[in-house]
Amino acid sequence: MTLDQKNSPKLLLGITGGLVAIIALFLAYQWFFATSNEILPEHEGVSLTVLSKSAPAAVKPAEPVTQADQTTIQLVDEKILKEAVPENESLAKEEVAKLEDIQSQLNEQEAMLKAQHADADDLIALKEEQIKLLEAQLAQKQ
Incomplete structure (x- = not known):
């Protein structure tokens, strides 16, 4: 390539456009295949009590939380305790x-x-x- 071809605005614009297109494709790929459900990872053995989504938003401090308002998440698998x-x-x-x-x-x-x-x-x-x-x-x- 000659010096004029290396400094060509069309060449620079083409390279820049190509890089922008590659970045846009990468971001689109990440956006389309990203998981929208972010769940806590399941750990083994210990259970953790969490308020469910059906619980009222404004709970009075003196009001006891009933068992119906709670769900448990299994953190550690019980079989790990029984394995040899x-x-x-x-x-x-x-x-x-x-x-x-x-x-x-x-x-x-x-x-x-x-x-x-x-x-x-x-x-x-x-x-x-x-x-x-x-x-x-x-x-x-x-």
């Missing part, structure tokens, strides 16, 4: 390490959920206080 320990020592150590990792993840998740629960309780108390103050202001204006 491998006789090979390295496989047994690997299995123990895997189970310890799962347990540490569950402990971290439990701590995070407890912290979120405490934060939610604090927010509810603050909102109740704010409502009382607004009711007092409204009563004063009337």
Whole structure:
């Protein structure tokens, strides 16, 4: 190629257009084949209680949550507890390490959920206080 052909605006425009088309095709592929259902991964063994979607949005703090409003998610498969320990020592150590990792993840998740629960309780108390103050202001204006 000569120097004029290398510096041609048509060539530069064609290369840029090709790269943009490749990027657009890649993004379209990702968009079309992305999963829209983002579900928590199923872990083995421990169950976690979660409010179902049918639960009312505005639940009073004093109102007890009934069993009908809850569903359980199986986090750890029960069969893992009943399986025999491998006789090979390295496989047994690997299995123990895997189970310890799962347990540490569950402990971290439990701590995070407890912290979120405490934060939610604090927010509810603050909102109740704010409502009382607004009711007092409204009563004063009337």
